[in-house]
Amino acid sequence: MSDHSNDLRETVRERYAAAAVQVTEGGTACCGPQPIEVDDNFGSTLYAADDRDALPAEAVAASLGCGNPTAVADLHEGDRVLDLGSGGGIDVLLSARRVGPTGKAYGLDMTEEMLALALANQKKAGATNVEFLKGTIEAIPLPANTIDVVISNCVINLSTDKPAVFAEMFRVLAPGGRIGISDVVADDQLAPDQRAERGDYVGCIAGALSFAEYREGLVAAGFTNIELTPTHAVADGMHSATVRATKPMTTTNTEPQVLTRTAGSATSCCGGSGC
Numbered sequence: 001m002s003d004h005s006n007d008l009r010e011t012v013r014e015r016y017a018a019a020a021v022q023v024t025e026g027g028t029a030c031c032g033p034q035p036i037e038v039d040d041n042f043g044s045t046l047y048a049a050d051d052r053d054a055l056p057a058e059a060v061a062a063s064l065g066c067g068n069p070t071a072v073a074d075l076h077e078g079d080r081v082l083d084l085g086s087g088g089g090i091d092v093l094l095s096a097r098r099v100g101p102t103g104k105a106y107g108l109d110m111t112e113e114m115l116a117l118a119l120a121n122q123k124k125a126g127a128t129n130v131e132f133l134k135g136t137i138e139a140i141p142l143p144a145n146t147i148d149v150v151i152s153n154c155v156i157n158l159s160t161d162k163p164a165v166f167a168e169m170f171r172v173l174a175p176g177g178r179i180g181i182s183d184v185v186a187d188d189q190l191a192p193d194q195r196a197e198r199g200d201y202v203g204c205i206a207g208a209l210s211f212a213e214y215r216e217g218l219v220a221a222g223f224t225n226i227e228l229t230p231t232h233a234v235a236d237g238m239h240s241a242t243v244r245a246t247k248p249m250t251t252t253n254t255e256p257q258v259l260t261r262t263a264g265s266a267t268s269c270c271g272g273s274g275c
Contacts, residue, residue, distance in 0.1 A: 194237070
């Protein structure tokens with residue numbers, strides 16, 4: 001990884017670490033934690049009131065996304081779900097409720113502070129079918145063919161190696177698995193420097209792909225049935241969009257592997273702090 005990529009990743013990590021600390025410290029105040037995002041285009045206002053009310057206040061306050069991927073992914077009882085960039089755990093906890101006790105919801109995050117917040121929120125929610133992992137979305141610490149649905153909320157645009165993210169999503173999905181993602185996507189006519197002018201990298205804008213680039217990246221990874229649908233504008237020529245795609249049933253290396261870690265542990269399958 002280049003120095004520039006390392007610098008951007010550290011910038012992202014610092015921003016999300018600070019957000020987690022802000023929510024954690026706010027939770028000890030008399031009025032409770034305050035939302036990190038107050039813009040109508042980002043944060044917890046994009047979730048239904050019933051969903052917000054069913055979760056710990058700290059999970060809702062830490063929401064930094066541009067959509068609601070759990071409403072996009074069409075989750076079913078028994079599904080195994082992976083949330084890339086799970087933050088304070090809002091989408092993981094909502095997914096866990098939808099897939100029920102026979103399903104499982106994994107959250108992946110690279111930030112220690114967010115993982116600590118997510119584990120605290122899991123405990124408050126009493127969610128037993130949840131596991132949080134430490135690692136990066138470019139090297140997901142899970143075996144191949146073990147996930148039914150990959151979700152993510154305004155995180156893939158933050159990656160400096162999006163082809164690796166698409167390839168990793170494809171790898172961990174079981175044949176017939178699907179993605180249901182919310183992300184910021186640019187109009188096709190906007191050049192990368194024009195996207196950068198509209199917002200900073202950690203604000204989910206400067207790193208955004210165009211609609212054509214997003215589709216091409218998913219096709220290159222092997223996905224089919226690709227749908228990209230803009231939902232609302234977040235800047236001039238920039239949109240929050242839902243992204244759906246499927247891993248074909250006929251792929252190689254389709255033998256599922258068994259996950260054996262203890263639920264609730266913020267560790268990766270390859271040890272240390274992630275692959």
